[in-house]
């Protein structure tokens with residue numbers, strides 16, 4: 001299977017990012033009479049016409065049940081559906097499409113691994129290592145499992161810049177460690193974690209690894225084999241595709257040992273009332289009729305991202321981040337939470353005089369959409385002793401002008417609240 | 420900016436910076452916590468009812484956004500001296516006003532200064548900030564300080580307790 005990252009992107013034409021906005025219809029919206037500046041991309045992303053059109057076309061001309069139709073029309077739909085599995089495998093650098101499981105989202109991906117692999121392989125006194133930068137979706141399934149099994153959760157601490165303390169990780173990793181589950185990119189403060197090093201060390205210690213890629217997959221080139229993880233989860237709606245769909249990558253050897261999670265139609269070899277045998281991966285993990293049109297949409301999103309080029313996306317978002325960091329950090333009384341050297345295009349901040357929620361409302365009145373709150377990462381907020389932050393998260397379709405509007409809006413908030 | 424000026428009236432900034440009745444109370448007869456997990460706003464309401472069921476004193480502690488803090492501050496100022504029945508009536512009028520479930524009659528002056536919170540209804544994501552302290556007040560009145568619910572708790576007090584702890 002040809003790997004996408006073997007393509008030499010230097011030969012690609014430069015991308016005109018100003019034109020790219022026209023490909024995302026939502027970005028032309030207005031809110032409260034102001035043009036929408038959509039800076040909540042870490043929560044969910046907007047869809048390009050390529051995705052919207054492909055789903056519409058599929059629904060209007062090609063839709064049928066997949067993997068169970070005895071007629072040509074359904075076989076064609078199945079072929080389109082399964083093609084996407086191949087695309088996802090290439091997109092993530094997986095060795096085979098059989099390692100790609102469709103889920104309902106990153107949350108379901110982690111729950112699946114905890115509820116099936118975890119239930120089977122984690123026992124009394126075993127240790128699970130998480131980091132202090134996790135989304136609740138990569139904490140709670142492990143906490144439930146640990147409570148059920150009498151396992152122990154250990155947490156990699158974070159330094160003041162928002163980076164993982166890798167020396168402490170070395171100390172936490174023991175022969176009792178069964179699993180290391182860390183996020184690739186922290187949704188709350190943007191830190192990019194050294195997942196390759198973490199996975200290599202974990203594997204050397206005999207532990208299985210899960211990387212939460214929900215915030216990474218849309219913004220950088222992912223190669224799960226280079227990362228060396230056993231599991232990788234992501235959400236389609238954070239990568240310009242529809243919600244209600246996610247991907248779980250599982251390394252073949254690990255996935256084969258993993259028992260089913262949800263059971264039902266379409267994931268079996270043979271069912272009798274006495275005993276049933278289950279299909280091999282990936283179908284073993286896809287009980288019931290899947291999110292068919294959404295999968296087709298994900299395929300279109302991957303084609304779209306490939307056409308722009310992940311390297312170009314990464315570079316453009318870095319520029320946006322640098323510009324935003326420069327403008328926002330210059331504002332008096334702003335405190336940026338998380339200043340990791342390796343950082344995705346996410347700025348989380350607090351103001352001395354205004355609560356994050358008030359700041360978000362002031363920005364909203366200027367048409368700027370940001371998130372305020374704990375970002376489903378309360379342990380991270382606790383680490384930085386803040387109840388909440390305001391968070392602006394960028395995509396390559398954002399503009400430098402939007403960054404300036406953000407900075408202006410924050411200034412306005414500081415002035416209003418300083419009084 | 421026009422909407423935003425409707426929401427953030429001058430006195431909201433004032434009460435945010437200098438909240439009234441912002442302290443713990445040692446001899447409270449009623450108290451309750453309120454928490455909004457969405458934005459981390461936290462409040463603890465203290466009430467002291469006297470023998471004739473009048474709010475002799477009311478105060479709060481906690482942390483959160485300006486809308487929350489100003490709302491708690493205005494609330495404590497407004498209900499001090501009211502009977503429990505009047506206080507509960509004010510709560511329900513206030514909730515109706517900010518959720519927009521009923522418009523205050525133009526000639527109804529009973530909301531007094533509290534009417535500055537009317538603009539909140541234009542910002543649905545902020546309604547919970549404005550109502551947190553009020554739900555906590557109801558919760559406090561529904562139970563005594565030892566945590567036991569008063570026998571006079573209204574039939575929907577369970578639902579309200581839910582609001583206080585989960586929204």
Ligand SMILES: Cc1ncc(COP(=O)(O)O)c(C=O)c1O
Nearest residue numbers: 105106107135137187214215235
């Ligand atoms: C890092 C991270 N992990 C997991 C999730 C959960 O994703 P979903 O809600 O799509 O299942 C999110 C989404 O906010 C996230 O940012």
